[in-house]
Amino acid sequence: MPSLIAKSACDGLLPLSEGGVTLSEAAPARVTSVAPFAGQEKATDAALKTMGLGWPKPGQSFTKDEAQILWTGRGQAFLISASPAELDGVAALSDQSDGWARIRLEGAGAEAVLARLVPLDLRTAAFPTGSVARTGLNHMMMVLHRAGAETFDIMVFRSMTASAVHELHHAMKALAARAAAL
């Protein structure tokens, strides 16, 4: 058996920094898709509450220490950095860990960078900390989570990593150049 080299989704691409905005890869974590079986939403919520989380409503997330659960679609959420053992039998679980690139965009200009790529109002009044949206990052499907006032966590399909990094870096460079020219 040859020994294989494990590479993260953004290996060799990140981190990047432009004009006070940084783009970095999130630490590798277990990602599980959670889809409650019919009529089991309350049981799923109860099981998640024992972990300090809960079943998120559309656009919602819960965070407890390292563990997170993000709403990701109709009847579906992603459990991150936590074991889904508690949910056995109440929800359909599938491991997504290697399927997604998890990227963090951070800095005072993070909102302005995303404004060039995302067709959503991301001001804190409309998209406060903890909010989650399924939307597009230019032409890519993404899960967008506001982790802090100037911190966004972005998930895109792993196969789209290089394109996503390229798009984000392009917007970061354009904004930095504009600030430098003023």
Place this chain on the structure above:
Amino acid sequence: MRINCPLCGTRDRREFTYYGDAVYADRPADGAPIEAWDDYLHLRDNPAGETRDLWYHEMGCSSWIEVTRNTVTHEISATRLLTDRKAPAKKGKKT
């Protein structure tokens, strides 16, 4: 143009994919007469006024949405998840 996704809220049209008339959601029952299938596949009303379409929130939550819109004013008066719709009786179902 913006469409109100019942889960995500009002979103830009580019997040959605148009499928067709809402009739497509009412598939005839197995063994339905040929006229019911002809109606389902080929015959469409062309109203000057209210009509219903199916839209897919592809770049969002992956929900199928029934959009009620007006072909004269372009106003979208209602949207709802296809799963929230009461299933109509299947045409031509044998009893």
